[in-house]
Amino acid sequence: KVGCEFDRIVVCGGDGMFHEAVNGWFRSRSMAPLAYIPSGTVNDFANTHNIPKNDVETAAKIASDGMIDLIDAGLFNDTYFSYVAAFGFATSTAYDTPQTKKRKLGTLAYVLHALEIVDFTHWENNCVSTQIEYEGGMIEGNFLYGQISSSRYVGGMDAFTKGRYDLKDGLLEGVFIRQPMNLSELNSIIASIAKSDIENNPLIVPVQSPWFEFDGESIAWTLDGEYGGEVPHAKIQVVEQQLKVVLPKEEE
The missing domain is CATH 2.60.200.40 (Tumour Suppressor Smad4)
Incomplete structure (x- = not known):
């Protein structure tokens, strides 16, 4: 169970990178929340959740000290x-x-x-x-x-x-x-x-x-x-x- 021994898992990248992290997170059944520092082109997930995409320092502070929440995701076949x-x-x-x-x-x-x-x-x-x-x-x-x-x-x-x-x-x-x-x-x-x-x-x-x-x-x-x-x-x-x-x- 990769990541289970950590308090938070921080992902830096674009929407595609976060997509890969989400799949790994679900399959590992980790209890550690996923934090996101956006550095892609569009960053739809970050924009939806008001995570700044042009301010790495603020995004990093959110990743380390933000609010933990449970939100909906989707499942496409498997x-x-x-x-x-x-x-x-x-x-x-x-x-x-x-x-x-x-x-x-x-x-x-x-x-x-x-x-x-x-x-x-x-x-x-x-x-x-x-x-x-x-x-x-x-x-x-x-x-x-x-x-x-x-x-x-x-x-x-x-x-x-x-x-x-x-x-x-x-x-x-x-x-x-x-x-x-x-x-x-x-x-x-x-x-x-x-x-x-x-x-x-x-x-x-x-x-x-x-x-x-x-x-x-x-x-x-x-x-x-x-x-x-x-x-x-x-x-x-x-x-x-x-x-x-x-x-x-x-x-x-």
């Missing part, structure tokens, strides 16, 4: 994730974008790399066909993008989660974007995302559920910004208030 599982349009840019671009351009590097690999002339080439079951319902069809998260920020933005996320409610937030059939539909999707108005667009399906199950064609997944494998079947479920982390102390 792999844990700290905040998001995603598929579809441009999700591979999180792990395909060269490190040199990330260091020079930050979040913009992901956008530029996405534009380089997407086939804008045939949207169907960027979509996957799947059936999605969740508590109380089911949807199916061709989807441009999908994410299941327990986080405020995903990819540096909160357009899909604003006003919906709760890190301790035992629910995951799902958002699924259907394949646009023409430029007008694509523009309506972009406009809804820009305005954080995903509830009123029939092409965007927001769902909250403790579990999701996917069946259909083989889908390549991204877990916390890392390649999560390509599988035809995936079961994703919440791991309710079992991830022990060190967070900034609440202001009195």
